[in-house]
Amino acid sequence: MTMFKHRVTASRRSVLRGASALVLVPWLPARAADDPLPAIPALAALLGGRTPRFERLRMQVPPLADNGQAVPLKLALSGPFSGGPSVEALHLFSERNPVPDMVTFRFPPGLERIEIDTRVRLAGTQRLVAVAAMSDATLYASVAEVVVTIAACLDGS
Amino acid sequence: MADARISLPQDIRRGEPFEVRISIRHAMETGYRTDETGKPVPRNVVNRLLCRYGGEDVFVVRMTSGIAANPYFRFFVTARESGSLDFEWVDDAGNRGQAQAQVKVA
Numbered sequence: 001m002t003m004f005k006h007r008v009t010a011s012r013r014s015v016l017r018g019a020s021a022l023v024l025v026p027w028l029p030a031r032a033a034d035d036p037l038p039a040i041p042a043l044a045a046l047l048g049g050r051t052p053r054f055e056r057l058r059m060q061v062p063p064l065a066d067n068g069q070a071v072p073l074k075l076a077l078s079g080p081f082s083g084g085p086s087v088e089a090l091h092l093f094s095e096r097n098p099v100p101d102m103v104t105f106r107f108p109p110g111l112e113r114i115e116i117d118t119r120v121r122l123a124g125t126q127r128l129v130a131v132a133a134m135s136d137a138t139l140y141a142s143v144a145e146v147v148v149t150i151a152a153c154l155d156g157s
Numbered sequence: 158m159a160d161a162r163i164s165l166p167q168d169i170r171r172g173e174p175f176e177v178r179i180s181i182r183h184a185m186e187t188g189y190r191t192d193e194t195g196k197p198v199p200r201n202v203v204n205r206l207l208c209r210y211g212g213e214d215v216f217v218v219r220m221t222s223g224i225a226a227n228p229y230f231r232f233f234v235t236a237r238e239s240g241s242l243d244f245e246w247v248d249d250a251g252n253r254g255q256a257q258a259q260v261k262v263a
């Protein structure tokens with residue numbers, strides 16, 4: 001009886017271990033910083049051949065969105081700001097939306113907290129790219145992937 | 158009914174950034190939908206939102222159909238003087254909206 005119990009526990013543990021590995025693999029957070037950006041013409045136009053730095057800018061979206069009609073999205077650029085270059089604009093691009101240039105935010109110089117929440121529409125599973133353009137022409141970028149179960153704005157529905 | 162809802166914190170201190178939240182009532186029609194008779198509903202989204210405070214543009218948004226219906230934004234503004242936070246927006250059909258909130262700087 002005891003031996004049987006022991007065997008059950010052991011196999012349950014290994015099953016759990018295997019299962020958690022399976023579950024975790026697709027959700028490894030963010031891609032490596034040197035991963036190429038998705039090919040979005042509007043993004044390429046903004047970058048103009050420059051390579052953004054994958055630091056300071058953070059984009060938060062749920063990895064899985066049931067409904068693409070309204071997906072909460074947060075953008076935050078960490079400091080320091082005082083004395084240094086200020087952020088002029090934050091851009092957000094979509095890999096699969098019919099309008100890839102989703103939104104642009106502009107700020108006055110001297111603002112010391114760059115943090116934005118909004119809700120976006122997503123036409124299917126895709127990567128989003130946020131770019132912060134600084135007053136000294138430095139670019140910071142962040143990439144996030146969202147799996148969308150029900151896409152927004154498809155075939156008239 | 159009001160076209161927008163704005164909320165500001167109670168405690169706003171001079172020189173520090175304070176949180177602003179605004180939600181605008183707008184369908185943000187993408188142009189990809191059809192009405193009940195099968196006719197396409199023309200695209201009409203709020204394409205520009207401007208927030209002014211103390212004579213300065215403190216937050217400017219250019220947006221497309223990529224922003225969800227009833228656009229919502231939370232952002233920060235540096236507190237200067239007590240005064241009005243003035244919002245203005247315009248959609249593709251040329252409809253203009255505006256809303257104000259009073260900032261009380263402690």
